[in-house]
Amino acid sequence: MARAAQPPATIELAQVLDRGTTRAVALWLEVVPDPVEREEQIAALTPEHLRVLDGLLDAETGEELVSTLDPLAAGELLIGIGVPTAGLILNELNTDLAADILRELPPDDRETLLSAVPADQALVLRGLLSWPEHSSAAHMIPDVLTVEAQSTAAAAIDSVRSGAAHLRADSQSGGYVYVVDGNGRLGGVVAFRALVLAPADALVADLMDDDVLAVSPLDDPEKSARLLLDHRLLAIPVVDGERRILGIITADAAADIAEEEATEDAERQGGSQPLDVPYLRASPWLLWRKRVVWLLVLFVAEAYTSSVLQAFEDELEAVVVLAFFIPLLIGTGGNTGTQITSTLVRAMATGQVRLRNIGRVVVKELSTAGLIAVAMAGAGLIRAFTLGVGWQIMLVVSLSLAAIVLWAALIASILPLLLQKTRVDPAVVSAPMIATIVDGTGLLIYFLIAKALLPELAGL
Template structure:
């Protein structure tokens, strides 16, 4: 059956109570595929195939689910299965789940953990929300810098099964302060009598456990790392941020930015499973704010009503000018939000960004003004065409500056740059663009 019909097929099997068919369906799919299909169906449907998974695959599928669906699955499990599943999770994944869960689930989850796992989870939950400490794994193989390579390999073999990763190994001194990291591949090819301190990478990037998790993930992406060491305020090693968690962080951050750039609040969970009311609620607040902001355009039009009465042809070009200005501003805003996210632009670059974008806007304005001049001359004559052409140049330049500087100024005052991106910039440029247009018309036409 086609991939698009998998959720429908699974639903039919559950509703028919065909346990054999469900087991066959589970056997034919990989854990990430099963998780995706479970997120597409109602929770009471998803619970049936989930309960039929064997213990190993159950954990794999569960960890592929987003937190919203993880919580729904947990609520449908019996107490024993509930606690066994949480106990077998990686500490960082469990801490994030509990940290985002309602108090009812969080309390029940912590109470059922073994003392060792509860202590580890509580330690991770002690870090600020959104910090890298919430996402790192404390389950690592730690090597002392004075070990021989041969002895270090013995430590890896003895403890590697309990670690989330052994490809990047933290190296510490007597005070557990991070000396650097060593790659497992470097250990394997080195002489057994060599010392770890002779092959350790002492210049490896590291981050504090209280730093923002997204910034740590971006650092890993920039430095092409598979694991990033995390330290406390005294440079003592406390955990590793692994590449799979970094990818999830970047995906979540990008998804949130995309939602905000479109003028909506982020919606947790799978889109297919999200209800109509929840989707509408996520978009309605921003639309209400934007429609209020759009009244600026109405006020500008009202203020220049006398000008429009004298030269009614000016009204023909209002949609074109506002649309063009909004598009130029949105392009600039999107480019800068993206550059901020990946670290290509910093706050101190604001003058440089504004100067560059003003020239980009000017070039775009000159190109579009030539087209506007031709259209305007053919429709309403040369005098008004000149007004439109000059206005296009000014509006495009202005829109590029506004679109590029607003995200940077938002970052400066602690607001998510994506919040002030495309829709808000477009609305602001609409109103100010009309001011430019009618001012140019008065100066050139003398009305």
Template sequence: QRGERETVEDLLWELVEQRQLYAVLRELEPFELARLAELLGDETFGEFLAELDPSDAADLLERLSSQEAADVLEAMAPDDAADVFARLDPDEARQILVEMEPLEAQELQELLSYPPETAGGRMTPSYVALLPDVRVDQAIAALRKVAAEVETIYYAYVVDEANHLLGVVSMRDLVLSPPYRTVGEIMTRDIVKVRATADQEEAARLLVEEGLLAIPVVDDEDRLLGIITVDDVADILEREVTEDIERLGGSQPLEVPYTRATPFYLWRRRIGWLLLLFVAEMYTGTVLRHFEQELEEAIALAFFVPLLIGTGGNAGSQVVTTLVRAMAVEGIGIRDFFRIFPKEFIAGLLAGVVMGTAGFLRAEILGVDPAISLTVGVALFCIVLWAVTVATLLPLLLRRLGIDPAVVSSPFIATLVDGTGLVIYFNVARIILHLHS
């Protein structure tokens, strides 16, 4: 029996690594799933559920009986259990809550009182708290006793009778201090903490910046509610990055995993930006109609429209993604203008010369009138330089106005450059081809 269990466990961990666990488990019949939970035991089964996306885990849990589901939730780490519980069908959730031990049920409901994206929604109440007059050797003994149940034994938080946070002692402090000192004497009072209502990203950033293994979460009156541990950070940051990348692609970030998104949901997240960009791009039609006469006089000009505006968009996109990221990571702002702008402008000049030459050659190969080739080359040079300038100024300006520069997606900058690029193109054409003259 024990051998069988271990084989199953190994297999499931393999699936976790392949990210195929849910794909396999969701194919099981309810009775098969129940048998699996029984074989593994509630605790191990709960560990596997914690590896899944919470909505997937909730999906599986709903296939068990309320009693079984309650047992599994009780065996899980409270923060993981809360994440899953929040995604259950409300009716199902109520029934499961009834089946749970009153204390565990209460703990779960307290965790659920904070929205999932906040520090309170992410924290776990499995921490160690000590009163300040506990001695170092007593503290170590206490940590030993609860080691199996708490999330980390490397920090113990020092609180008063009303659970107000006074300080923190690390396992390192305890091990290094004489056993007869009290934790109140050796604790660090200058403590890094986060409000339960703060964004979970703030907690993650503080954890990383201060090099902590856990950060305490407090309420408005500085009472300790829970902790967020370093193993949550990767999760939080991964979500944040996904949001940034989706924004860069020109859509609203998805709030559910991609695999669970319905076509209708995907459409809803995207159509707004798509329409907005469409409206913004509409003026290209007006611009082209404005130059209708030039187009009729030299229809070959139309051949190069996609190439010119495409290249302008690409050049702008390159700058904007690099710059927006550097603004986030390296803290660049408008005060760095005189360091950033000349740099991008020179790089843009170089790129403009290369692309202008390439454009001229392309037009010659296509066999159009040399004057048109010259027009394409000169226009391309101007458009690249213009795109780079806009892509440099816009994020800096937005930051100055207090708007997150991450809204400047690649599609956004491409749209902006498309119409203005056409104006440049036809004006260059007018001058070089002496149209209307």
């Protein structure tokens, strides 16, 4: 039997640089396509190797390498090599990616690299960097093709052709031509295809769609990306207060924004602040800073659970067997709430659910929780029976499980929507906080039901 072909061994960049040829660097890029592995090998380079790499990178290989790296790693690489080469590579990158990389650098390093970029491109990059990082304008491409409404299709095509000749190769105009008035205010949009296929004497005003979606420069980028993706657009214009076009957000940029926001939401749902750097580059100190504050908040919030246990100390002493089921009960409540918030927060992030839907959400989740409560109550009944605790304790455990499941569902259905209304990110208080709230309140439910049903606790 023929042996299966073995994958080629990984080539170390340091060994490639020792050969000192541009062809060797190009070969390394082919053999090592994984961005993470590239970052790790680049991070291991000595200053001497970086100087060698500086002499071997050209515009093509430099652009291919830097565009696959995390912006922070890409910025560190550009600072580590010579300024002329870094400027050459930076000028070859997509404008939005170049801005993302520069935004990660200290101001002095940023200015050093900008000084090596052609003046016109440096002006564009400075314009993008002037906007807040978490704004729609920070993710836009400034190059936009525009025509006037009273132009004929033939004149508009000539204008687009002339304008396109001055666009960068990475402009990604999005397949649209935007229609403006004499003051540059957005009036409509027409697709390239419609413009090209129209009769030469047709007016742009008759071809355009004047119901054009647009976003403001300071809008949340996630909101803008969601608007673009929901309407399946190729691009969406960014306009100022007078509806003058500042740039466009493309579908590619929207996909990147959505992915980044989904990652941040996932981190927040775990009770941690977003890292802002790749995980493997995060130091223990950074991880500690991102996690410890929220853990301390949860610790303080969880402290009332011990107060509840202390308040019902007499009941526990009278019926010690009640303590056997505490982990089971609070664990079930926390798990129920976590399931709901994970689904609900994601639905809110994608615009499927808003505060006005709170009634439908509560009814839906309580209906579901009712069915779950029956199943969990039955499971609790069986578990209590196997421990031989008596029918009264079995009934207390069964009813408590059902009540806690319903209570957890109610809290998890309402809290994220209310937090969003108060402009608090619901992701940061979802799973851990819901579990913490349900822990203490679930114990209250458990002991109150026990006091109501167990004769031993009468009068306590």
